[in-house]
Amino acid sequence: MAAACRLAAQGHGVALIxxxxxxxxxxxxxxxxxxxIDTLSKxxxxxxxxxxxxxLAVMRLVDAGGVERQPRExxxxxxxxxxxxxxxxxxxxxxxxxxxxxRLTALGIRQFxxxxxxxxxxxxxxxxxxxxxxxxxxxxxxxxxxxNSSLREAEGLPYRRWHYGQKAMVFAVHHPRPHEGVxxxxxxxxxxxxxxxxxxRDGRATSSVVWMTPGPRAVAxxxxxxxxxxxxxxxxxxxxxxPLEITxxxxxxxxxxxxxxxxxxxRMALIAEAAHVIPPIxxxxxxxxxxDIECVAALVDGAAxxxxxxxxxxxxRRRMPDIALRxxxxxxxxRAAQAESQPLRDLRRVGLKAISEITPxxxxxxxxxxxx
Numbered sequence: 001m002a003a004a005c006r007l008a009a010q011g012h013g014v015a016l017i018x019x020x021x022x023x024x025x026x027x028x029x030x031x032x033x034x035x036x037i038d039t040l041s042k043x044x045x046x047x048x049x050x051x052x053x054x055x056l057a058v059m060r061l062v063d064a065g066g067v068e069r070q071p072r073e074x075x076x077x078x079x080x081x082x083x084x085x086x087x088x089x090x091x092x093x094x095x096x097x098x099x100x101x102x103r104l105t106a107l108g109i110r111q112f113x114x115x116x117x118x119x120x121x122x123x124x125x126x127x128x129x130x131x132x133x134x135x136x137x138x139x140x141x142x143x144x145x146x147x148n149s150s151l152r153e154a155e156g157l158p159y160r161r162w163h164y165g166q167k168a169m170v171f172a173v174h175h176p177r178p179h180e181g182v183x184x185x186x187x188x189x190x191x192x193x194x195x196x197x198x199x200x201r202d203g204r205a206t207s208s209v210v211w212m213t214p215g216p217r218a219v220a221x222x223x224x225x226x227x228x229x230x231x232x233x234x235x236x237x238x239x240x241x242x243p244l245e246i247t248x249x250x251x252x253x254x255x256x257x258x259x260x261x262x263x264x265x266x267r268m269a270l271i272a273e274a275a276h277v278i279p280p281i282x283x284x285x286x287x288x289x290x291x292d293i294e295c296v297a298a299l300v301d302g303a304a305x306x307x308x309x310x311x312x313x314x315x316x317r318r319r320m321p322d323i324a325l326r327x328x329x330x331x332x333x334x335r336a337a338q339a340e341s342q343p344l345r346d347l348r349r350v351g352l353k354a355i356s357e358i359t360p361x362x363x364x365x366x367x368x369x370x371x372x
Contacts (some may be wrong), residue, residue: 006293016104029091031283038294039291045099048099056090058076114130124139125307143274144271144289155268158261164255167212168191168252168280169218169250175205190217190338212337226246264313267312271292276323279331281330299314
């Protein structure tokens with residue numbers, strides 16, 4: 001939807017093939033960093049979701065990997081050190097989707113709900129076949145159909161996938177202490193536990209939780225009632241926020257990593273999770289996808305043939321190094337967060353301390369995190 005809005009706002013004729021989403025609400029929130037906000041603004045969609053957003057002023061990393069369950073090292077990365085704007089904004093996925101749907105309607109974008117079943121490349125266009133028999137011709141096809149992309153599979157584009165043995169639980173919590181715009185990522189064992197600021201609910205401070213932990217433990221935690229899970233989470237967060245209270249529903253899903261080894265085929269480019277999948281660390285996932293979209297938009301702006309081999313080659317040259325860097329970086333961070341042995345936990349603490357206290361490293365880390 002974001003790609004369709006961005007390109008249609010630029011003046012291109014766009015058709016969107018998007019089967020309807022399940023009726024169950026998306027319980028997650030997404031932190032959209034400033035480059036992503038710029039892309040959504042150019043798409044004309046940001047104004048429709050901005051009112052639901054919560055600013056992320058500080059990214060706090062907490063190492064709690066000692067023998068005792070208590071913070072050993074805190075590192076605060078403040079947005080005002082590198083910009084006059086916050087790092088980004090945290091927004092419920094339902095609000096993002098609603099704003100994009102409204103923008104699709106306002107732009108008059110043609111939408112098809114029957115899924116794609118295959119494609120055929122011709123000299124000047126690519127034909128996409130839908131399950132209901134419809135055929136759509138386009139100079140350029142963007143495959144944004146997820147980690148199990150049917151278009152990528154149909155074209156035989158290679159990719160690599162790996163598993164971490166983790167699952168992530170997602171839900172919201174109330175807490176007595178205000179979050180003050182601080183996103184807190186706690187590293188102990190098994191994976192990071194992150195609390196991201198949300199808008200207050202019913203006058204109470206609220207955060208979105210993403211708790212990554214080994215699969216069997218995640219399943220056991222997910223089966224707990226709200227009271228017992230709240231107690232377990234309060235202990236895991238070491239009382240940083242005070243007693244936590246689960247609010248609303250929760251979701252759980254397996255964590256994988258994935259990267260496409262080729263990003264293009266004749267008149268087709270892979271974007272978003274068709275191209276890359278990473279664990280939910282550092283707010284990189286959707287923001288990498290928005291970077292893909294912005295790259296495509298810059299390349300096709302004014303292009304006589306937006307699906308030419310030259311243009312697609314340039315897309316791959318621009319995006320592949322950044323994608324590979326971020327996939328590898330998030331993979332390393334997740335494996336460090338999973339560390340069980342005490343020597344590895346101590347090494348992780350030393351690394352965090354160095355990044356926090358060495359100013360050049362600190363600034364590089366913040367700019368990389370923002371997408372620079």
